[in-house]
Structures are given as structure tokens and as C-alpha cells.
Amino acid sequence: MRICVPVQDDRGLPAPVNAHFGSAPYFLIHDTDTGRSLLLPNGEEEHAHGQCHPLQSIASQNVDVPAADYFKPRGIPLRLLEEVVLELDELEAIRLADEEGLYQEQAARQMGVSRQTFGNTLDAAHRKLAEALLHGKALRIVRPSDPARGAIQHGAGAVTRAHTNLESTP
Numbered sequence: 001m002r003i004c005v006p007v008q009d010d011r012g013l014p015a016p017v018n019a020h021f022g023s024a025p026y027f028l029i030h031d032t033d034t035g036r037s038l039l040l041p042n043g044e045e046e047h048a049h050g051q052c053h054p055l056q057s058i059a060s061q062n063v064d065v066p067a068a069d070y071f072k073p074r075g076i077p078l079r080l081l082e083e084v085v086l087e088l089d090e091l092e093a094i095r096l097a098d099e100e101g102l103y104q105e106q107a108a109r110q111m112g113v114s115r116q117t118f119g120n121t122l123d124a125a126h127r128k129l130a131e132a133l134l135h136g137k138a139l140r141i142v143r144p145s146d147p148a149r150g151a152i153q154h155g156a157g158a159v160t161r162a163h164t165n166l167e168s169t170p
Contacts, residue, residue, distance in 0.1 A: 001031070001032045001033065001064045001092075002029055002030070002031050002032075002061065002062055002063050002064045003029070003030050003032065003063070003064065004027050004028070004029050004058050004061070004063040005017055005027070005028045005029075005030065006018040006020070006021045006022075006024030006026075006027055006028075006042075007024060007025070007026045007027070007028045007039075008024065008025060008026075009025065009026065010025075010026055010039055012028060012037055012039055013028070013030070013037060015028065022042075023042075024042050025041065025042055026039050026040065026041055026042060027039070027040045027042060027058050029058065029061050029063060038061070040058065040061070064095060069140060069141060070083075070138050070139065070140050070141075071132075071138070071139045071141075072137075072138040072139070073136050073138075076136070078138055081136070081137055081138040082135075082137045082138070083137060083138040083139070083140045084128045084131050084132040084137050084138070084139050084140065085128070085140050085142060086125060086128050086129070086139055086140065086141050086142070087142050088141070088142055089111070089121055090121055090122075090124055090125035090128065091125065091141060092111060093107065093111070093118060093121045093122040093125050094122065094125050094126075094129070096110060096111070097122050104118050104119050104122070107122075
């Protein structure tokens with residue numbers, strides 16, 4: 001899986017994540033299957049708010065997941081919107097079924113889950129997308145670094161969740 005993360009400087013993986021996808025100085029594209037990373041400068045770093053098109057900068061890189069935390073209606077501050085949370089496995093199910101066009105059996109095998117689990121995950125993802133789009137809500141994508149959800153790992157073609165015990169932290 002190729003993931004694009006907006007970063008603040010040119011140090012690669014150690015670089016801090018930039019809070020706003022479009023104004024990031026660089027995009028780090030990391031391939032979780034090969035472990036290789038590519039750093040691209042953002043050609044639209046200086047832009048008027050709401051007028052950026054950062055995906056054009058990475059369009060030729062075959063990115064599977066742009067690491068944006070939120071997608072929201074334009075012109076409405078995020079703090080004023082209700083949010084719908086889309087888990088990373090739900091996003092992967094959408095990618096496999098809707099973008100790749102795989103049958104549920106094939107996609108389930110690729111994610112390492114049963115066909116029934118894949119179908120349930122895809123149904124939940126579609127309902128969440130519909131809710132966000134039809135009711136003008138922000139869509140939040142839970143990222144691997146979100147401690148409230150546990151660390152999410154990608155391995156052997158499957159997206160799995162490794163739960164962490166946050167209460168044991170002093």
C-alpha cells in the first residue's frame with residue numbers, strides 16, 4: 001500500500017506531519033510493502049485558503065491512501081461540523097471493491113478476512129460516506145498514529161488493528 005503523508009520538512013520518515021495537507025512543504029510517499037519512501041515537494045504550498053489542489057502534485061505516484069485526516073464541505077470551519085469516523089479497514093474495503101473493482105471474495109482474501117466480514121466492513125463504510133455526503137458532515141479517517149483507536153498496521157495484504165492499553169501509561 002502506498003500512503004502519502006504531508007510533512008513539514010525534507011527529513012523523510014522522521015519529518016513531523018503537517019496539519020494541513022495542502023500547505024505541506026513536502027509529501028512523503030511510503031510503500032508499506034517494500035519499505036521504500038519518496039519525498040516530493042508540494043508545488044502548491046503557497047495558495048489562498050480553500051484553493052489548493054494537492055492531489056495533483058501526487059497524481060502520478062499511484063498513491064493508495066492520501067493521509068488526510070478530514071474531508072469536509074468547503075467554506076465551513078471544521079469546528080462547526082459534526083463528524084463521521086471512517087476506520088482505515090473501511091477505507092481499504094472501499095479501495096478494493098470500488099476503486100480496484102474486486103469481487104468481495106477476492107477483496108476479503110487480500111485483506112485476510114472472511115467474505116462476510118469484508119461485506120459488513122464495506123456496508124459500514126458506504127453508510128458512513130453517505131451520511132457525510134448527504135448531511136454535510138466532516139469525514140474523519142482514523143490514521144495509524146491515532147492513539148485513541150490503537151495502532152493500525154498493514155501486513156501481508158491485510159489491514160489489522162493492534163490494540164494498545166492506554167490506561168497503563170503513567
